[in-house]
Amino acid sequence: MVLDKLGENLRSALAKITGSSYVDEATIQEIVKEIQRALLQSDVNVKLVFALSSSIKEKAKEPTPPGITKKEQIINIVYEELALFLGGSRQGITLSKKPFVFMLTGLFGNGKTTSAGKLAKYYQVRGKKVALIGTDTWRPAAFEQLKQLGGQIGVPVYGDPSQKDPVKIYTQFKDKLAPYDVVIVDTAGRDALSDELVEEISAIDAVVQADEKLLVIAADVGQSAQKQAQMFHDTVGVSGVILTKLDGTAKGGGAMSACAVTGAPIVFIGIGEKIDAFEEFKPKNFVGRLLGMGDLEALLEKAKLAISEQDAQDLQKKLLKGDFTLIDLYQQMEAMKKMGPLSKVLDMIPGMGSAIPKEALESQQESLSRWKHILNSMTKRELEEPEIIGVSRITRIAHGSAQSEHEIRTLLKQYKKSKKLMKMLKGKSDEKHMKKLMQKMGGQIKF
Numbered sequence: 001m002v003l004d005k006l007g008e009n010l011r012s013a014l015a016k017i018t019g020s021s022y023v024d025e026a027t028i029q030e031i032v033k034e035i036q037r038a039l040l041q042s043d044v045n046v047k048l049v050f051a052l053s054s055s056i057k058e059k060a061k062e063p064t065p066p067g068i069t070k071k072e073q074i075i076n077i078v079y080e081e082l083a084l085f086l087g088g089s090r091q092g093i094t095l096s097k098k099p100f101v102f103m104l105t106g107l108f109g110n111g112k113t114t115s116a117g118k119l120a121k122y123y124q125v126r127g128k129k130v131a132l133i134g135t136d137t138w139r140p141a142a143f144e145q146l147k148q149l150g151g152q153i154g155v156p157v158y159g160d161p162s163q164k165d166p167v168k169i170y171t172q173f174k175d176k177l178a179p180y181d182v183v184i185v186d187t188a189g190r191d192a193l194s195d196e197l198v199e200e201i202s203a204i205d206a207v208v209q210a211d212e213k214l215l216v217i218a219a220d221v222g223q224s225a226q227k228q229a230q231m232f233h234d235t236v237g238v239s240g241v242i243l244t245k246l247d248g249t250a251k252g253g254g255a256m257s258a259c260a261v262t263g264a265p266i267v268f269i270g271i272g273e274k275i276d277a278f279e280e281f282k283p284k285n286f287v288g289r290l291l292g293m294g295d296l297e298a299l300l301e302k303a304k305l306a307i308s309e310q311d312a313q314d315l316q317k318k319l320l321k322g323d324f325t326l327i328d329l330y331q332q333m334e335a336m337k338k339m340g341p342l343s344k345v346l347d348m349i350p351g352m353g354s355a356i357p358k359e360a361l362e363s364q365q366e367s368l369s370r371w372k373h374i375l376n377s378m379t380k381r382e383l384e385e386p387e388i389i390g391v392s393r394i395t396r397i398a399h400g401s402a403q404s405e406h407e408i409r410t411l412l413k414q415y416k417k418s419k420k421l422m423k424m425l426k427g428k429s430d431e432k433h434m435k436k437l438m439q440k441m442g443g444q445i446k447f
Contacts, residue, residue: 003042003246003252003253003290005041005042006038006039006041006042006252006253006290007289007290007291007292009034009037009038009041010035010038010082010290010291011290011291011292012034012038013031013034013035013038013078014031014075014078014291014292016030016031016034017031017071017074017075018071018075020071022070023070023071023074028056028057028060028074029057031074031078032053032056032057035052035053035056035078036049036050036053039052039253039257042251042252042253042254043222043223043251043252043253043254043255044223044253044254044257045223045226045254045257045258048085048257048261052081052082052085055081056077056078056081059077059081060073060074060077078291079284079287079288079291082287082290082291083283083284083286083287084283085257085260086256086257086260086266086283086286086287087260087265087266087281087283088283092267092280092282093212093240093267093280095123095128095181095182096211097211098180098181099131099177099178099179099180099181099182099183100181100182100183100211100212101182101183101184101185101208101209101210101211101212102119102182102183102184102185102210102211102212102213102214103185103187103201103204103205103208103210103212103213103214104116104119104184104185104186104187104214104216104242105187105189105201105213105214105215105216105232105236105238106189106215106216106217106232107189107190107191107192107193107228108139108189108190108191109189109218110189110216110217110218110221110244111216111218111244111245111270112186112187112189112216113134113136113142113145113146113149113186114145114149114244114270115216115242115244115268115270115278116132116146116149116184116186117132117146117149117150117152117153117155117275118270118275118276118277118278119184119242119268119278120132120149120150120153120155120182120184121153121155121275121276121278122268122276122278122279122280123181123182124153124154124155125276128181128182129179129180129181129182130155130180130181130182130183130184131155131156131157131158131176131177131180131182131183131184132146132149132150132155132156132157132158132183132184132186133157133158133159133169133170133173133177133183133184133185133186134146134147134157134158134159134169134186135159135166135167135169135170135185135186135187135188135204136166136186136187136188136189137163137164137165137166137169137188138188138189138190139188139189142186142188143157143159143161144161146159146186147159149275152275153275158173158176158177159173160172160173166187166188166200166203166204167203167204167207170185170204170207170208171207174207185204185208185210187200187201187204188200193228193231193232193235198235198236201236202236205236205237212239212240212267213236213237213238213239213240214238214239214240214241214242214267214268215228215229215232215233215238215240215241215242215264216241216242216244217229217241217242217243217244217255217259218243218244218245218255219243219244219245219246219249219251219252219255219256220245220249220251220252220255221251221255222251222254222255222258223251223254223255223258224258225241225243225254225255225258225259226258226259226261226262229241229258229259229262229264230262230263230264232264233262233263233264234263238264239264240264240265240266240267240268241259241262241264241265241266241267242266242267242268242269242270243255243256243259243266243268243269243270243281244269244270245270246269246270246271247270247271247272247277260283266281267280267281268280268281269281269286325383325384325385325386326375326378326382326383326384326386326415327383327384367407367410370403370407371407371411373401373402373403374397374401374403374407374408374411375411376401377397377400377401378397382397386412386415389412394408394409
């Protein structure tokens, strides 16, 4: 998960509450100190940490509302204060016109062009017609990199590497951008926010008239993100921040909190190297994942993107008939793969983020990969009627998939367990209850 260590430390602090027989002032003081330690270790500014601590302690003195315990009150206070700390309940970006234009700015080395590709993918999978345009005339390989990213996801890329005036580049292709829902403009950077860069961005923006001007900052800059975000916001009017390289950096907590207190809040975060490792930043949802409370909203969105509504309905009908084949198992594996690594999916399920050891998750992820090779080596009849798979067929499948016979038997055993579960559900639930169960599962069968 993003900010693994911070999440682990915060969950450890909250465990002191749930593990206490009662909550007194000494318990609250101890919890606050643990939270302080966790945030400081993640490079969060000392003044911000102590301001947060004071707020938690003051609110903890308030009378406990009826219907909840003191423990629940304290956990809710910590959750609400951390969410407010990282930007509160800020509303996301609404695509209010067509084309809706994003202009990405930032210094060299922060992942601006990569973020342009990720942003394009983000809106493309949500059904938007997207175009990229490169106006970076400083970095020789910038346009080629943008073209490669666009080609990877099937999004058109406009630009002219022979032209040295970014304003002329945009003007040259402006009419061709009109049919698109979303247009993303990649601009040039510099080593620092110089007068030259400010002048260039201002000139482009005057022509582009961007609906959102997003500053791209790498999380590993830590607390200095605040100064960078504030400078760009004050001088060129950026409306928000894309925070990149958030995975695997101890300074991520510092960068997140630093941006949150500026006039340019975080709106998107990059959480990995892959082009789809990118999501809208929602402070409350993010804090929920850090604290092990999950993020069901994000999980359901990923599920919808991974499996179509029609496929979910078809699967529901088959399950209601007690029909579940290896083809269905294969489709669910493909859907889970689209949702991302198992560890990140489980982070979104309340209480599951830290419930399963990483070693077990890695082992399960490897099994899914091996099972896919096995299923690809089966005939259509074997997939539809797994019961016919005997010793000779197992030997043939093992040879074709380069997997062991033991692995094939393990897969078949898992299939039988899944099918047995489906029959039990069918036997104990009427159609109405089964549909409710499917809705809760978001159309996904977990195995």
